[in-house]
Every structure is written in structure tokens, then in C-alpha cells.
Amino acid sequence: MKQVHILAAPVKTFWLNFHLAYACQHSGACCTSGWPIPVEPDRVIPIRSLAARRDEEWLVPAVAAPADVAGTLALQANGHCVFHGDTGCGVYASRPASCSHFPYVCLIDRRGVHVTLSHFCPTAASLLFAPEAPIAIVEGPSPVAGFDVPEGLDARESLPPLRSPDRLMTWEAFSNWERAEVGKQPTAPSLADAAVLFEHARVAVPAPWAWAPAPADLERTWQMLVAPAWPRFAPVAQRYRAAKVVASWAAYTDEGLAAVLRVADAADAVLRVETIRQCMSAGRVLDADLLKQAIRHSDLLLVHYADPSVLSSGTKS
Ligand code: SF4
Structure with missing residues (x-):
């Protein structure tokens, strides 16, 4: 009797288009960070x-x-x-x-592998400043040579995420939602709201580590040093938020899409506060170098220090 071999379908890998060009430039950021490897x-x-x-x-x-x-x-x-x-x-x-695996942050579900990056890596952060092009989710290669399925959150046994407390999405609806969400601009919270979201991220850092509180006088520094240049960098902030929507581990928490959006909003808030901190410490108006440093610090907090389960939970009011 003839033997029939059934080949498993190749695993698809999905990237944000502006991340696809990532290649390690040996900056050494991960090797000099001091974190335990x-x-x-x-x-x-x-x-x-x-x-x-x-x-x-x-x-x-x-x-x-x-x-x-x-x-x-x-x-x-x-x-x-x-x-x-x-x-x-x-x-x-x-x-x-x-x-x-650094700086890849991967989520694996029944649709395939979804890749985002830690922008603590300066090479990854630079990609957010890429020339203007509509944000899109595209297919690409496996991020780590030799691994069809890289390390990451493996949700292949999970049901699709929840759209609301009592309603599951279909896989297709989830992909459509992601495609629409990555194109959206951050909703520009008030600085008071941003400070609350920042504090929630800050206290998500488990002891013995700690993160510096938000600088005092956020509003005044924002108006003086950040606001004049922020509109010029709106596409960068939009790409940063998109990078928190795809491959989000929060999708597979009990709150599904609500948790994904909460983490994306927290990331936007943390970026604003860390941008103020960078401008204050440099004593000059925002420029690309300061924003890049702010992005690196934001992801050091959000991706590497904060406990993801605390981060994706709601703020206490
Ligand atoms: S072992 Fe890892 S952290 Fe250490 S130098 Fe090599 S790549 Fe960097």
C-alpha cells in the first residue's frame, strides 16, 4: 500500500511593514543593558x-x-x-x-507568528522614523533563523480573543480589527490622564527593580519643549502605537481587545512622559535624537521591566 505523507502547512509570519527591514547592527544595547540573560x-x-x-x-x-x-x-x-x-x-x-531572539517580541496563535520589536534596541527604534508609508501588516520571514516558530507567547491552543466580555471574535475578524487599528492615530490623552497611565506602568515594575517617577510640571515642559515639535513626529508616535497593537500578548488575557487597547494607550502615555523627561534633561526642544531616546526608555520600561499582567490590567481609580 502506498504511503501518503501529509505535510503540515507552513507557518505564516506577520510583521508591521516598517519593522520588516530590521537587521541587527550590533549596537550592543542588549549586551550592555545589565539585565539578567x-x-x-x-x-x-x-x-x-x-x-x-x-x-x-x-x-x-x-x-x-x-x-x-x-x-x-x-x-x-x-x-x-x-x-x-x-x-x-x-x-x-x-x-x-x-x-x-532580542529584539523580537512574538505571539504565536492559530493564524501564525506575529512579530513586533522592542524599540529599546536603537536599530529598531530608528525604523519608526522610516519614510512615510501607510502602516500595514505584511507577511515576512521567520524572525529567528532556524526557528519556524520562535520563542514567544504560544496561544495556539487558545480561542480567539474576546471583543466584549461575552463575545469571542472570529480569527478573520481579529485580523481585520488589527489591520484597522494599526492605522489609527493615538487619541492624545490630557497630560493628567497620561500621568495616571504612566504611573500604572511604573508601579508594574516588580521589586527589586524600580522606575523613576514622572518629572514634575509635565504641562509646562510639554508646552515649552515638546508641543512645538510634536506634530512633526506624529507618524513616529503612530507607528509606536501600532507596534503595541500587533503581537500583543494582552489579546489573550481575560479582557481580550480591551486589554490590547489599554496597553497601546499606556504606551502612548509613557512615550509622552519619557519625551518630556528627555527634553527636560537635555534642556532643548524635542528633536529626532531626543524622541529616539524617549522611545528606547519607554520600551525598556514597558517591554523589559513592567510585569505584563499588571500592565494589561486596568488602572485603579
Ligand atoms: S552572549 Fe548575548 S548578551 Fe553576551 S555579548 Fe553575546 S549576544 Fe551579547
């Missing part, structure tokens, strides 16, 4: 061979960590990864999975 057990031997160093010189053993974490990479006195040097990464070919 987990090492998978199957990377220990390859890294050990490549580094030719004793494990205790580069691997901090895991305490009460999940079984898929052997430890974290040791840091130099300046907070840089122990393997980061003038010529880049000393163990690039065998680097831990989280190094190869």
Missing part, C-alpha cells in the same frame, strides 16, 4: 567550548529557576555581559536563545 542547559557546553573559560567565570548558577534555565550570564563590573567586548560578542555562534 538566561542560559539554556543545552547552550552550556557550546559556550564553554567557545569561551574556553571555566563555568564559574561566566555562568551564575540559577537559584529556584525553571528547568530550562541553567543560570544567567555573569556581568562585568560595568554591567556589560561578560562576553561583550570591543569586537562584539565573544560567543556569538553559541549565544543563548534570548540573545538571538
Whole structure:
């Protein structure tokens, strides 16, 4: 009897069009951030061979960590990864999975893989300043070579998100909603409302980490240093918000689309507050460099420090 092989359908990967050109420029932002980088057990031997160093010189053993974490990479006195040097990464070919996945933030559901980026990476942040083109969700390659399905939130067993407390969407309706939502401008909250949303994100940072409170006198600084230039950067703020709508892990919380919009609104608010902070500290009117720094800081808070479940929950009034 003839054997029939049923091939699984290839996994589709969806990107925002302005993110599609992303390629690591080896800025070293992720290698010098000082955050703990987990090492998978199957990377220990390859890294050990490549580094030719004793494990205790580069691997901090895991305490009460999940079984898929052997430890974290040791840091130099300046907070840089122990393997980061003038010529880049000393163990690039065998680097831990989280190094190869940065700055990708992926959501996997029954439609495929959805990719957004952490704009803490300066290369990713620069893409938000790309020449004007209508924002669109497009198909593209897998973000991480060798992985059809990269690391991320795996929601393939989940039902589609909730549109309202008692109504599920269809997959097609969810995709249509995303396509419409990414084209929208942020709704420009009052600075008082932005301050409340910023504070909600700030307190979502778990101890022992912490994030600086919003600067005092937001309104005055906004009017003096940000408002004159903000309209020029409206397309950048719009792309930043779009990047919070696609691949949003909040879609698969109990509140579905409401939680996605809440996180997107919080991101817009955090960006406004961090822009004020950058302009205050530089003592000059907003320009592209200051906005890029504000975007990097916003994603450091939102993507890397804040607890996503707290972030997607409502603010306490
Ligand atoms: S292992 Fe390499 S890529 Fe990963 S943080 Fe260290 S220097 Fe950077």
C-alpha cells in the first residue's frame, strides 16, 4: 500500500511593514543593558567550548529557576555581559536563545507568528522614523533563523480573543480589527490622564527593580519643549502605537481587545512622559535624537521591566 505523507502547512509570519527591514547592527544595547540573560542547559557546553573559560567565570548558577534555565550570564563590573567586548560578542555562534531572539517580541496563535520589536534596541527604534508609508501588516520571514516558530507567547491552543466580555471574535475578524487599528492615530490623552497611565506602568515594575517617577510640571515642559515639535513626529508616535497593537500578548488575557487597547494607550502615555523627561534633561526642544531616546526608555520600561499582567490590567481609580 502506498504511503501518503501529509505535510503540515507552513507557518505564516506577520510583521508591521516598517519593522520588516530590521537587521541587527550590533549596537550592543542588549549586551550592555545589565539585565539578567538566561542560559539554556543545552547552550552550556557550546559556550564553554567557545569561551574556553571555566563555568564559574561566566555562568551564575540559577537559584529556584525553571528547568530550562541553567543560570544567567555573569556581568562585568560595568554591567556589560561578560562576553561583550570591543569586537562584539565573544560567543556569538553559541549565544543563548534570548540573545538571538532580542529584539523580537512574538505571539504565536492559530493564524501564525506575529512579530513586533522592542524599540529599546536603537536599530529598531530608528525604523519608526522610516519614510512615510501607510502602516500595514505584511507577511515576512521567520524572525529567528532556524526557528519556524520562535520563542514567544504560544496561544495556539487558545480561542480567539474576546471583543466584549461575552463575545469571542472570529480569527478573520481579529485580523481585520488589527489591520484597522494599526492605522489609527493615538487619541492624545490630557497630560493628567497620561500621568495616571504612566504611573500604572511604573508601579508594574516588580521589586527589586524600580522606575523613576514622572518629572514634575509635565504641562509646562510639554508646552515649552515638546508641543512645538510634536506634530512633526506624529507618524513616529503612530507607528509606536501600532507596534503595541500587533503581537500583543494582552489579546489573550481575560479582557481580550480591551486589554490590547489599554496597553497601546499606556504606551502612548509613557512615550509622552519619557519625551518630556528627555527634553527636560537635555534642556532643548524635542528633536529626532531626543524622541529616539524617549522611545528606547519607554520600551525598556514597558517591554523589559513592567510585569505584563499588571500592565494589561486596568488602572485603579
Ligand atoms: S552572549 Fe553575546 S549576544 Fe548575548 S548578551 Fe553576551 S555579548 Fe551579547
